[in-house]
Amino acid sequence: MTLANGRQYLAIPGPSVMPDAVLQAMHRASPNIYEGELHDLTASLLPDLRAVARTQHYVAIYIGNGHAAWEAALTNTLSRGDTVLVLATGRFCIGWGEMAAKLGVNVQTIDYGNQSDIDLDQVAAALAADKGHAIKAVMAVHVDTSTSVRNDIAGLRKVLDAANHPAFLMADCIASLGCDRFEMDAWGVDVMVSACQKGLMTPPGVSFVFFNDRARAAQGDLVSHYWDWGPRAAPAGYWQHFDGTAPTHHLFGLRAALDILHGEGIEAVWARHAKLAQAIWAAFEVWGQEGPMALNIADPAKRSCAVTSVGIGPGNGDRLRHWCEHKAGLTLGIGLGRDPEDAWFRIGHMGHVNGHMIMGVLGTIEAGLVALDIPHGRGALDAAAQVIATA
Ligand SMILES: *Cc1c(COP(=O)(O)O)cnc(C)c1O
Numbered sequence: 016m017t018l019a020n021g022r023q024y025l026a027i028p029g030p031s032v033m034p035d036a037v038l039q040a041m042h043r044a045s046p047n048i049y050e051g052e053l054h055d056l057t058a059s060l061l062p063d064l065r066a067v068a069r070t071q072h073y074v075a076i077y078i079g080n081g082h083a084a085w086e087a088a089l090t091n092t093l094s095r096g097d098t099v100l101v102l103a104t105g106r107f108c109i110g111w112g113e114m115a116a117k118l119g120v121n122v123q124t125i126d127y128g129n130q131s132d133i134d135l136d137q138v139a140a141a142l143a144a145d146k147g148h149a150i151k152a153v154m155a156v157h158v159d160t161s162t163s164v165r166n167d168i169a170g171l172r173k174v175l176d177a178a179n180h181p182a183f184l185m186a187d188c189i190a191s192l193g194c195d196r197f198e199m200d201a202w203g204v205d206v207m208v209s210a211c212q213k214g215l216m217t218p219p220g221v222s223f224v225f226f227n228d229r230a231r232a233a234q235g236d237l238v239s240h241y242w243d244w245g246p247r248a249a250p251a252g253y254w255q256h257f258d259g260t261a262p263t264h265h266l267f268g269l270r271a272a273l274d275i276l277h278g279e280g281i282e283a284v285w286a287r288h289a290k291l292a293q294a295i296w297a298a299f300e301v302w303g304q305e306g307p308m309a310l311n312i313a314d315p316a317k318r319s320c321a322v323t324s325v326g327i328g329p330g331n332g333d334r335l336r337h338w339c340e341h342k343a344g345l346t347l348g349i350g351l352g353r354d355p356e357d358a359w360f361r362i363g364h365m366g367h368v369n370g371h372m373i374m375g376v377l378g379t380i381e382a383g384l385v386a387l388d389i390p391h392g393r394g395a396l397d398a399a400a401q402v403i404a405t406a
Pocket residue numbers: 028029080081082083107156158159160187188189190210219
């Protein structure tokens with residue numbers, strides 16, 4: 016038999032669970048795109064997006080997924096033949112670097128593998144060696160969704176400043192925005208990219224580039240008319256926001272999502288994600304006491320509060336995912352970028368998630384472990400409940 020019939024829970028690291036208020040806001044007739052409500056609503060999104068990113072500076076919105084924002088960030092700031100330093104801690108920063116290479120940018124990569132965060136000393140050494148300041152941008156992913164590592168972005172700014180190096184600091188916050196604490200201006204980030212389908216709880220298809228005055232002055236020769244962030248961030252006419260037709264229903268959904276975030280308060284949103292993540296980690300510490308399961312990132316201080324990557328032994332990742340999906344209606348994330356992929360799985364706990372959902376995920380995983388005869392320590396749900404109980 017199957018117990019999967021009921022509300023499906025998509026616990027993957029994006030797209031995330033959509034709140035009913037977001038779905039309902041989108042369920043409406045096409046609006047007038049020339050004037051009125053849509054224009055006011057779009058104007059209202061910009062300060063609220065800046066507040067979530069903790070920046071006073073600019074935001075450009077693109078109709079496209081996170082990869083679109085990646086390309087926008089690169090082309091607006093870089094020129095063909097420029098050099099960038101890519102700090103890889105998993106699949107995502109490598110992908111961003113590959114995109115830069117294809118644009119004709121010279122990519123220098125420090126690869127920290129799949130289980131570590133960025134080593135700031137190595138970055139300092141690379142910057143010190145760059146005496147002629149050939150490096151135009153340092154590219155890092157705040158939370159790498161493939162490994163669930165969280166990097167010290169504020170620390171990178173300190174390293175750049177200590178080296179007196181003018182490179183832009185660029186951060187990918189696609190997984191972390193609205194989940195893990197991020198402070199664009201206080202941390203000295205010049206360019207930040209994000210997208211709407213993770214912590215921002217809106218269907219995939221809209222992405223953002225936040226940038227400061229220094230980045231705005233860059234004028235990379237790679238940028239084309241469509242990707243130019245200038246008119247998007249300071250449009251003379253409404254159509255310039257999107258260089259064409261607005262993504263009408265996404266904007267209604269995003270408005271509802273930002274209302275939810277601001278209603279809770281961003282500090283409380285971060286605290287909720289942190290507490291739920293601690294409950295997940297507590298369960299895995301116990302499961303890992305017997306058998307093959309282990310959290311990918313050993314140091315809790317370096318784990319994301321939005322996504323968790325787990326090693327579970329060859330084949331077991333796929334077996335567990337299939338069991339949870341077909342028997343219990345819970346979809347877990349694949350072991351993206353891992354070798355072998357089927358020895359890993361990921362839990363997305365970003366955005367519209369709460370205590371009962373996380374206890375449900377953990378309880379379902381426990382049932383799967385029992386059903387599949389995968390050895391595991393006993394008492395994991397107790398450990399998670401202890402954490403939830405202290406909220
Ligand atoms: C999801 C994600 C991306 C890719 O976003 P798409 O919308 O799939 O293009 C890039 N970087 C990180 C850190 C992500 O989590």
